[in-house]
Amino acid sequence: MPDLSPEALAAVTAEIAAVAPEYDRTGEIPVLGLQAAHRAGLLTATVASRYGGPGLGQIDTARILMALGEGDASVGLLAANNLMTHLGQAAAAHWPEAYYADYLRRGLDGPALANAVRAEPELGAPARGGLPKTTARRTADGWVLSGRKAYATGGTALAFHVVWAVADEPDGDPQRPRVGHLIVPGDLPGITWIDTWDHLGLRASNTHDVEYTDVELPADAFVEIPRGPDGVYRDPAAAASAGSFGHPALYIGVARAARSAFVRYALDRVPTALGRPIATTERIQAVAGEIDAQIAQAETLLFGALLRIEAGDTTHLPQLSLLKVQIARSVIAAVNAAVAALGNPGLTRHLPFERLLRDVLCVRVHPPQEDVALLAAGRRLLGQ
Structure with missing residues (x-):
């Protein structure tokens, strides 16, 4: 059972974050970040108990991916795909037995990844x-x-x-x-x-x-993949489900990293004309509040949706795609607010903000995308 205490997750985040800039520059597979996640037991946390795994569910998965995404979005994405693969096998054992056994064996020795x-x-x-x-x-x-x-x-x-x-x-x-x-x-x-x-x-x-x-x-x-009762094939990714909330979680982690970087910079930056840290100004304090508000909104939407499902409430399931859209909007807004407030320092590669902005913008590509989700919601609401 991996240690999911705030202190343990923060330690993994820090280890991954220390090497993230270099992997971003080279584009190489983030081996050291993946190894840190593996040592903490986070890449196999959703392996079902019947296979000898921890059998963690959606809420704990979201906490893990927020921590990994806060360290490095690329590590978070690789881990999200892996954790969702194990969650899928836990829900319905569809892998050939020998293949899944091999997959688990590899995961004992080091990072073993799978992806759709x-x-x-x-x-x-x-x-x-x-x-x-x-x-x-x-x-x-x-x-x-x-x-x-x-x-x-x-x-x-x-x-x-x-x-x-x-x-x-x-x-x-x-x-x-x-x-x-x-x-x-x-x-x-x-x-x-x-x-x-x-x-x-x-x-x-x-x-x-x-x-x-x-x-x-x-x-x-x-x-x-079964067709619908009408014989028409509908792709499973066309609408969000509880199992697809791993991707939004990792991008909340990216926004949290931007918030932490903004706080550090605001406390350390002392312009000569001001003579004190910019953190003491109302302008920067208001921006910090906006960043925090956007992250609070994203976290509340994410965990609120998952907690309702865990409690047996299904009335919001038709809105899951919309919730993913709103989470995406919030995390982008949070990082963008930090970058916009800092001017040149927000765009230099010597600081993490521009990398975090580039990474968080990728939340938009994960299905269902915004226009599809809004159109489906509008048609449902209007009876069309």
Whole structure:
């Protein structure tokens, strides 16, 4: 059981934050940050108790990801994908037993990462509709996977890929093929990484493209995603669920890091014309209050939603996508307020603010995105 006391989490945050700027500059996999999270037991905290794990739930997961995101958003993102993978297995054991056992064994020795690999260069984000071009062709022995994916966070650090694909089966319906995920060990022949990640933020997340060329897999590697009662496929990421609140949590951590950096800078900065720290001025005090207000709002929305679910209240479930939107707005506003108030110091790479701003802006890309969430909410409200 990992130590989730405020002191223990703060220590992990500090260790990760110490090396985050260098990984942001190089774009390399944040090995030292991941190792710190692993030593603290935070990468496997959601492994179910039936597998010998701590079996932590959504609220504790959010606390972990806030702490990791406060240290380094890239580490937080890699950890979020990993923790959500274990949470999914805890809810419904869909991995082949041998694969999941191997995944757990690797996690004993060091950081062992898995992630859903879903987006494609032509299609874009799956949450906006459509079917993947990537195919899993049925053979006598299992499956052969082929296709190219984009934005595969984790890169070569991934021990397992969970690849979204269409089933190509001799007896299948070509008009309505089965759609699902294939559990793919990251060291199989036929997997080629293409270094495409050159991004504004999350630079150490290694979110590169990956190509699968005739990757052979066993029959039980395919996990079908059921179609709706009307026979229409709807992507699970098209609407938020409790399990998708890990990403907002890590960005709250980024906003918290900006708040701490703002406080330190305001206490240390003494302009000669002022003769005292800028923290003593009402202007900076008001900005600090605005930053704190935005973070308080984001945290309250996050934990309020999760606590209601834990208590059995489901009346707010249709609004979960909207809550993600509001959390995203709040964390961006918090970091932007810090940067805007400081002028040049807020934009220099010698200080953390510009990196934190670049990282927090990436909250917008996680599905469901703002326009999709607002449109769905409006249609629901208006009965359309």
